[in-house]
Amino acid sequence: MRAWRVERPGPVDERPVIFEQMSVPEPAAGELLVRVLACGVCRTDLHVAEGDLAVHRPGVVPGHEVVGEVVAVGEGVDGGIRLGDRVGIAWLRHTCGVCRFCSRGDENLCPESRYTGWDADGGYAEFATVPADYALPLPGGYTDAELAPLLCAGIIGYRALRRAALPRSGRLGIYGFGGSAHLAAQVALAQGAEVHVMTRDKEAQELALELGAASAQGAADAPPEPLDSAILFAPVGDLVLPALAALDRGGVLSIAGIHLSDIPPLNYQRHLFQEREIRSVTANTRQDARDFLAFAGGHRLEVTVHPYSLEAADRALRDLAHGRFAGAAVLVPTSGG
DSSP states (O other), rough: OOEEEEOOOOOOGGOOEEEOOOOOOOOOTTTEEEEEEEEEOOHHHHHHHHSSOOOTTTTOOOOOOEEEEEEEEEEEOOOOOOOEEEEEEOSEEEEOOOOOOHHHTTTOOOOOOOOOOOOOOOOOOOOOEEEEEGOOOSSSSSOOHHHHIIIIIIIHHHHHHTTTTTTOEEEEEEESHHHHHHHHHHHHHHTTTTEEEOOOOOOHHHHHHHHSSEEEEOOSSSOOOEEEEEEEOOOOOGGGGHHHHEEEEEEEEOOOOOOOOOOOOOOOIITTTEEEEEEEOOOHHHHHHHHHHHHHHHHHOOOOEEEEEGGHHHHHEEEHHHTTOOSSSOOOOTTTO
16 A cells, blocks of 8 residues: 655655555454545644654654545454444544543543554555544544544544633634634534634634634734633644733633643733633543534534645645645545645
Protein backbone atom coordinates (compact mmCIF):
# COMPACT_ATOMS: atom_id res chain seq x y z
CA MET A 1 0.00 0.00 0.00
CA ARG A 2 0.99 3.65 -0.35
CA ALA A 3 1.49 5.62 2.84
CA TRP A 4 3.17 8.64 4.36
CA ARG A 5 5.46 8.33 7.35
CA VAL A 6 7.37 10.81 9.50
CA GLU A 7 10.97 10.18 8.46
CA ARG A 8 12.66 12.92 10.52
CA PRO A 9 10.55 15.37 12.56
CA GLY A 10 11.23 18.97 11.63
CA PRO A 11 9.73 22.12 10.08
CA VAL A 12 6.97 21.18 7.67
CA ASP A 13 8.49 23.24 4.86
CA GLU A 14 11.53 20.93 5.05
CA ARG A 15 9.29 17.95 4.19
CA PRO A 16 9.61 15.75 7.27
CA VAL A 17 7.12 13.20 5.86
CA ILE A 18 7.86 10.86 2.97
CA PHE A 19 5.55 8.90 0.65
CA GLU A 20 6.43 5.28 0.01
CA GLN A 21 5.23 1.73 -0.45
CA MET A 22 4.54 -0.23 2.72
CA SER A 23 3.07 -3.64 3.47
CA VAL A 24 -0.65 -3.78 4.19
CA PRO A 25 -0.90 -4.31 7.96
CA GLU A 26 -2.38 -7.50 9.38
CA PRO A 27 -5.10 -7.08 12.02
CA ALA A 28 -3.98 -8.52 15.34
CA ALA A 29 -6.36 -10.30 17.69
CA GLY A 30 -9.18 -7.93 18.57
CA GLU A 31 -8.41 -5.57 15.68
CA LEU A 32 -10.04 -4.54 12.42
CA LEU A 33 -8.35 -3.80 9.12
CA VAL A 34 -10.02 -0.99 7.21
CA ARG A 35 -9.61 0.44 3.75
CA VAL A 36 -9.22 4.17 4.25
CA LEU A 37 -12.02 6.15 2.60
CA ALA A 38 -11.03 9.53 4.03
CA CYS A 39 -8.62 10.89 6.61
CA GLY A 40 -8.68 14.35 8.12
CA VAL A 41 -5.53 16.45 8.43
CA CYS A 42 -5.33 17.56 12.05
CA ARG A 43 -3.02 20.08 13.69
CA THR A 44 -1.86 17.24 15.95
CA ASP A 45 -0.49 15.52 12.82
CA LEU A 46 1.46 18.70 12.19
CA HIS A 47 2.83 18.65 15.75
CA VAL A 48 3.95 15.02 15.27
CA ALA A 49 5.57 15.79 11.91
CA GLU A 50 7.37 18.87 13.21
CA GLY A 51 8.48 17.26 16.47
CA ASP A 52 6.44 19.44 18.83
CA LEU A 53 5.20 16.12 20.21
CA ALA A 54 8.05 13.80 21.13
CA VAL A 55 8.38 10.77 18.88
CA HIS A 56 6.59 7.73 20.25
CA ARG A 57 7.13 5.51 17.22
CA PRO A 58 9.89 6.31 14.72
CA GLY A 59 8.60 6.42 11.16
CA VAL A 60 4.96 6.53 12.24
CA VAL A 61 2.17 6.98 9.70
CA PRO A 62 0.18 10.06 10.86
CA GLY A 63 -3.59 10.49 10.74
CA HIS A 64 -6.30 9.86 13.32
CA GLU A 65 -9.51 11.14 11.70
CA VAL A 66 -10.10 8.03 9.63
CA VAL A 67 -13.27 6.88 7.92
CA GLY A 68 -12.79 3.33 6.75
CA GLU A 69 -14.50 0.22 5.38
CA VAL A 70 -13.84 -2.99 7.31
CA VAL A 71 -12.04 -5.45 5.02
CA ALA A 72 -10.66 -7.97 7.55
CA VAL A 73 -11.36 -8.92 11.16
CA GLY A 74 -8.82 -10.26 13.65
CA GLU A 75 -9.42 -13.16 16.00
CA GLY A 76 -11.73 -12.59 18.93
CA VAL A 77 -13.64 -9.64 17.47
CA ASP A 78 -17.31 -9.69 18.36
CA GLY A 79 -19.98 -7.06 18.75
CA GLY A 80 -21.59 -7.57 15.38
CA ILE A 81 -18.93 -5.91 13.24
CA ARG A 82 -19.02 -7.24 9.69
CA LEU A 83 -16.98 -6.94 6.54
CA GLY A 84 -18.11 -3.89 4.60
CA ASP A 85 -19.15 -1.91 7.69
CA ARG A 86 -18.06 1.72 7.77
CA VAL A 87 -16.32 2.73 11.00
CA GLY A 88 -14.35 5.66 12.40
CA ILE A 89 -10.82 5.59 13.80
CA ALA A 90 -10.04 8.40 16.23
CA TRP A 91 -7.06 9.58 18.30
CA LEU A 92 -7.65 7.42 21.40
CA ARG A 93 -6.59 3.84 20.60
CA HIS A 94 -5.94 2.06 23.90
CA THR A 95 -6.43 2.47 27.65
CA CYS A 96 -5.73 -0.02 30.43
CA GLY A 97 -9.32 -0.13 31.72
CA VAL A 98 -8.28 -0.79 35.33
CA CYS A 99 -6.39 2.27 36.66
CA ARG A 100 -8.11 4.79 38.92
CA PHE A 101 -8.70 7.15 35.99
CA CYS A 102 -10.31 4.49 33.79
CA SER A 103 -12.34 3.20 36.73
CA ARG A 104 -13.90 6.61 37.36
CA GLY A 105 -14.70 7.27 33.67
CA ASP A 106 -11.66 9.43 32.87
CA GLU A 107 -9.95 7.06 30.47
CA ASN A 108 -8.49 10.05 28.60
CA LEU A 109 -6.14 10.47 31.59
CA CYS A 110 -5.02 6.81 31.64
CA PRO A 111 -1.20 6.62 32.04
CA GLU A 112 -1.18 3.64 29.65
CA SER A 113 -3.17 5.41 26.91
CA ARG A 114 -1.99 5.05 23.32
CA TYR A 115 -2.92 7.01 20.23
CA THR A 116 -3.48 6.52 16.50
CA GLY A 117 -0.90 8.28 14.34
CA TRP A 118 1.51 8.65 17.28
CA ASP A 119 1.90 5.27 18.99
CA ALA A 120 0.52 3.27 16.05
CA ASP A 121 0.26 3.87 12.32
CA GLY A 122 -2.69 5.99 11.25
CA GLY A 123 -4.67 6.97 8.20
CA TYR A 124 -2.26 8.76 5.85
CA ALA A 125 -2.31 5.42 4.02
CA GLU A 126 -4.56 3.17 1.97
CA PHE A 127 -5.18 0.78 4.88
CA ALA A 128 -5.11 1.05 8.66
CA THR A 129 -5.90 -1.07 11.72
CA VAL A 130 -7.90 -0.24 14.83
CA PRO A 131 -8.78 -2.18 18.00
CA ALA A 132 -12.43 -3.12 17.54
CA ASP A 133 -13.33 -1.72 20.97
CA TYR A 134 -12.12 1.71 19.82
CA ALA A 135 -13.77 1.73 16.38
CA LEU A 136 -16.62 4.23 16.32
CA PRO A 137 -20.06 3.96 14.72
CA LEU A 138 -20.70 6.78 12.27
CA PRO A 139 -23.83 8.90 11.80
CA GLY A 140 -25.66 8.99 8.50
CA GLY A 141 -26.25 12.03 6.35
CA TYR A 142 -22.59 12.92 5.77
CA THR A 143 -20.07 12.11 3.07
CA ASP A 144 -16.88 10.27 4.02
CA ALA A 145 -14.93 13.53 3.69
CA GLU A 146 -17.38 15.35 5.97
CA LEU A 147 -17.23 12.59 8.58
CA ALA A 148 -13.45 12.58 8.86
CA PRO A 149 -13.05 15.91 10.74
CA LEU A 150 -15.77 14.89 13.16
CA LEU A 151 -13.50 12.12 14.48
CA CYS A 152 -11.02 14.46 16.17
CA ALA A 153 -11.77 18.09 15.40
CA GLY A 154 -15.41 17.49 16.27
CA ILE A 155 -14.85 15.25 19.29
CA ILE A 156 -12.13 17.43 20.84
CA GLY A 157 -14.15 20.58 20.21
CA TYR A 158 -17.11 18.92 21.93
CA ARG A 159 -15.01 18.00 24.97
CA ALA A 160 -13.46 21.48 25.04
CA LEU A 161 -16.97 22.96 25.06
CA ARG A 162 -17.92 20.73 27.98
CA ARG A 163 -14.76 21.73 29.84
CA ALA A 164 -15.61 25.41 29.27
CA ALA A 165 -18.71 25.00 31.48
CA LEU A 166 -20.78 27.35 29.34
CA PRO A 167 -24.01 28.31 31.14
CA ARG A 168 -27.33 27.99 29.35
CA SER A 169 -27.71 30.77 26.77
CA GLY A 170 -24.25 31.99 27.74
CA ARG A 171 -21.69 34.02 25.80
CA LEU A 172 -18.88 31.91 24.36
CA GLY A 173 -15.63 33.23 22.92
CA ILE A 174 -13.69 31.12 20.41
CA TYR A 175 -10.03 31.91 19.73
CA GLY A 176 -8.84 30.47 16.42
CA PHE A 177 -11.35 29.19 13.89
CA GLY A 178 -10.06 26.09 12.12
CA GLY A 179 -11.43 22.58 11.76
CA SER A 180 -12.29 21.99 15.41
CA ALA A 181 -13.52 25.49 16.22
CA HIS A 182 -16.01 25.72 13.36
CA LEU A 183 -17.67 22.51 14.58
CA ALA A 184 -17.67 23.43 18.28
CA ALA A 185 -19.22 26.78 17.39
CA GLN A 186 -22.15 25.02 15.70
CA VAL A 187 -22.71 22.77 18.71
CA ALA A 188 -22.74 25.80 21.00
CA LEU A 189 -25.12 27.69 18.71
CA ALA A 190 -27.46 24.69 18.56
CA GLN A 191 -27.48 24.69 22.36
CA GLY A 192 -28.54 28.35 22.47
CA ALA A 193 -25.20 30.08 23.04
CA GLU A 194 -24.13 33.47 21.74
CA VAL A 195 -20.78 32.97 20.01
CA HIS A 196 -18.00 35.50 19.44
CA VAL A 197 -15.01 34.51 17.32
CA MET A 198 -11.48 35.90 17.52
CA THR A 199 -9.21 34.93 14.63
CA ARG A 200 -6.68 36.71 12.44
CA ASP A 201 -7.86 35.06 9.22
CA LYS A 202 -10.43 37.08 7.25
CA GLU A 203 -11.84 34.02 5.48
CA ALA A 204 -12.33 32.33 8.84
CA GLN A 205 -14.06 35.44 10.19
CA GLU A 206 -16.46 35.34 7.24
CA LEU A 207 -17.15 31.64 7.80
CA ALA A 208 -17.86 32.28 11.50
CA LEU A 209 -20.44 34.92 10.65
CA GLU A 210 -22.02 32.69 8.00
CA LEU A 211 -22.41 29.92 10.59
CA GLY A 212 -24.20 32.28 12.99
CA ALA A 213 -21.55 33.89 15.19
CA ALA A 214 -22.65 37.19 16.74
CA SER A 215 -19.28 38.79 15.98
CA ALA A 216 -15.88 38.05 14.47
CA GLN A 217 -12.74 40.09 15.04
CA GLY A 218 -8.95 39.85 15.26
CA ALA A 219 -7.23 37.11 17.25
CA ALA A 220 -6.31 39.29 20.23
CA ASP A 221 -9.17 41.79 19.96
CA ALA A 222 -11.67 42.19 22.77
CA PRO A 223 -15.13 40.79 22.04
CA PRO A 224 -18.01 43.28 22.12
CA GLU A 225 -19.15 42.04 25.55
CA PRO A 226 -17.72 40.01 28.46
CA LEU A 227 -17.66 36.23 27.98
CA ASP A 228 -19.06 33.54 30.25
CA SER A 229 -16.69 30.96 28.74
CA ALA A 230 -13.99 30.78 26.12
CA ILE A 231 -12.14 28.09 24.18
CA LEU A 232 -8.63 28.57 22.85
CA PHE A 233 -8.12 26.46 19.72
CA ALA A 234 -5.10 28.31 18.28
CA PRO A 235 -1.86 26.82 19.72
CA VAL A 236 -0.66 30.31 20.67
CA GLY A 237 0.15 30.90 24.32
CA ASP A 238 0.08 34.68 23.85
CA LEU A 239 -3.69 34.47 23.34
CA VAL A 240 -4.28 33.11 26.85
CA LEU A 241 -3.98 36.61 28.29
CA PRO A 242 -6.56 38.39 26.10
CA ALA A 243 -8.88 35.39 26.44
CA LEU A 244 -8.72 35.54 30.24
CA ALA A 245 -9.11 39.33 30.20
CA ALA A 246 -12.29 38.93 28.11
CA LEU A 247 -13.93 36.63 30.67
CA ASP A 248 -16.64 37.91 32.95
CA ARG A 249 -16.56 37.04 36.66
CA GLY A 250 -16.51 33.28 37.20
CA GLY A 251 -15.67 32.64 33.55
CA VAL A 252 -13.77 29.56 32.34
CA LEU A 253 -11.12 29.35 29.62
CA SER A 254 -10.76 25.90 28.07
CA ILE A 255 -7.54 25.22 26.14
CA ALA A 256 -8.24 22.65 23.48
CA GLY A 257 -4.84 21.87 21.96
CA ILE A 258 -2.40 19.08 22.75
CA HIS A 259 0.43 21.59 22.25
CA LEU A 260 0.64 25.27 23.17
CA SER A 261 3.47 27.75 22.87
CA ASP A 262 4.65 29.34 26.12
CA ILE A 263 2.16 31.50 28.02
CA PRO A 264 3.43 34.97 29.01
CA PRO A 265 3.32 35.99 32.69
CA LEU A 266 -0.20 36.50 34.02
CA ASN A 267 -1.38 39.46 36.05
CA TYR A 268 -3.43 38.01 38.89
CA GLN A 269 -5.82 40.94 39.25
CA ARG A 270 -6.50 41.29 35.53
CA HIS A 271 -6.49 37.68 34.39
CA LEU A 272 -7.44 35.34 37.26
CA PHE A 273 -9.10 37.24 40.10
CA GLN A 274 -12.91 37.06 40.46
CA GLU A 275 -12.79 33.28 40.14
CA ARG A 276 -11.76 33.01 36.53
CA GLU A 277 -10.40 29.57 35.65
CA ILE A 278 -8.11 27.92 33.10
CA ARG A 279 -8.77 24.29 32.14
CA SER A 280 -6.79 22.10 29.78
CA VAL A 281 -8.25 19.42 27.54
CA THR A 282 -6.49 16.07 27.32
CA ALA A 283 -7.65 13.80 24.50
CA ASN A 284 -11.18 12.44 24.95
CA THR A 285 -13.06 9.44 26.24
CA ARG A 286 -14.95 7.02 24.02
CA GLN A 287 -18.12 8.30 25.67
CA ASP A 288 -17.26 11.83 24.47
CA ALA A 289 -16.93 10.41 20.97
CA ARG A 290 -20.21 8.52 21.11
CA ASP A 291 -22.06 11.53 22.56
CA PHE A 292 -20.71 13.91 19.93
CA LEU A 293 -21.35 11.59 16.99
CA ALA A 294 -24.89 11.03 18.25
CA PHE A 295 -25.32 14.82 18.42
CA ALA A 296 -23.98 15.13 14.86
CA GLY A 297 -26.48 12.50 13.77
CA GLY A 298 -29.35 14.52 15.19
CA HIS A 299 -28.11 18.00 14.25
CA ARG A 300 -26.79 18.40 10.72
CA LEU A 301 -23.45 20.19 11.06
CA GLU A 302 -21.93 22.20 8.22
CA VAL A 303 -18.49 20.67 7.79
CA THR A 304 -16.22 22.87 5.71
CA VAL A 305 -13.73 20.53 4.02
CA HIS A 306 -10.88 21.02 1.58
CA PRO A 307 -10.10 17.74 -0.22
CA TYR A 308 -6.56 16.67 -1.08
CA SER A 309 -5.42 13.45 -2.71
CA LEU A 310 -3.42 11.04 -0.59
CA GLU A 311 -0.39 11.94 -2.69
CA ALA A 312 -0.75 15.59 -1.61
CA ALA A 313 -0.71 15.02 2.17
CA ASP A 314 2.54 16.93 2.59
CA ARG A 315 1.02 19.93 0.82
CA ALA A 316 -2.07 19.70 3.04
CA LEU A 317 0.16 19.84 6.12
CA ARG A 318 2.01 22.88 4.76
CA ASP A 319 -1.26 24.61 3.91
CA LEU A 320 -2.52 23.92 7.43
CA ALA A 321 0.68 25.29 8.95
CA HIS A 322 0.44 28.49 6.92
CA GLY A 323 -3.30 29.04 7.42
CA ARG A 324 -4.20 28.72 3.75
CA PHE A 325 -7.76 27.50 4.30
CA ALA A 326 -10.67 27.82 6.71
CA GLY A 327 -12.25 24.60 7.91
CA ALA A 328 -10.60 21.19 7.63
CA ALA A 329 -8.33 19.51 5.09
CA VAL A 330 -9.23 15.91 4.26
CA LEU A 331 -7.27 13.28 2.32
CA VAL A 332 -9.54 11.34 -0.02
CA PRO A 333 -8.49 8.67 -2.54
CA THR A 334 -10.44 10.17 -5.44
CA SER A 335 -9.41 13.83 -5.01
CA GLY A 336 -7.15 15.46 -7.54
CA GLY A 337 -5.76 17.89 -4.96
